[in-house]
Amino acid sequence: MAEQKATNVHWHHGQITTEDRNRLLNQKGATLWFTGLSGSGKSTIAVALEEALFKRGKLSYRLDGDNIRMGINKNLGFSDEDRTENIRRIGEVSKLFVDAGLITLSSFISPFREDRDQVRRLHEESNMPFIEIFVDCSLSEAENRDPKGLYVKARAGEIKNFTGIDSPYEAPEKPEIHLHTDTTPLDQEVAIIIDYLVQHGLISE
């Protein structure tokens, strides 16, 4: 847990609430947290879901490991400590976006259970929906896909601390949604998530 350094700081409330913004957008802001191995399909699913939601008139926004690591988190690498800080910051950013009323699609390997649970607590203590989506894919399939050629480099020792090779991945124990991307087609994965959002009253039918 990061230490609170600044003293004498106070949260400033405005006149418009999260609920007001949700009503304006006709949706309920939520964080959909995609976790899984590199190449498991997190980004592919988030991109397809964003399009499906857009077509239904729902506003979502994607936060993605590679993109975030080229901006707000460009000073972080892949040590355990840096991954924890990466997820802590993204958890806070996701929460701000939910407060803004957005369906936030956060796709990060997020290999440590405690880091994901911390983001969950951060949301739940403010009554914000947090939906953990386990993008489950065998290492052999992810390695076979190797969309960015990173597994080849990791096996050759050119990338150190690569998740699944020489850095751990702790699978979620009770994710809200568990997708099996080895066997389930993309359109079905999107349908499963949309169905969940409708069933839980986050978007309308």
Ligand SMILES: Nc1ncnc2c1ncn2[C@@H]1O[C@H](COP(=O)(O)OS(=O)(=O)O)[C@@H](OP(=O)(O)O)[C@H]1O
């Ligand atoms: N050592 C190592 N281990 C894992 N991944 C690596 C590494 N080096 C670079 N990359 C690339 O960075 C992307 C993962 O970043 P994340 O921010 O999602 O990682 S983490 O949640 O902090 O573990 C990951 O993107 P995805 O493949 O989309 O998961 C890789 O493209």
Ligand SMILES: Nc1ncnc2c1ncn2[C@@H]1O[C@H](COP(=O)(O)OP(=O)(O)O)[C@@H](O)[C@H]1O
């Ligand atoms: N059922 C599936 N769901 C998601 N991606 C799939 C599926 N089947 C094959 N793929 C492919 O797997 C790769 C996943 O890459 P990517 O989405 O970048 O993964 P990640 O963001 O988890 O690193 C893509 O090339 C995608 O086309």
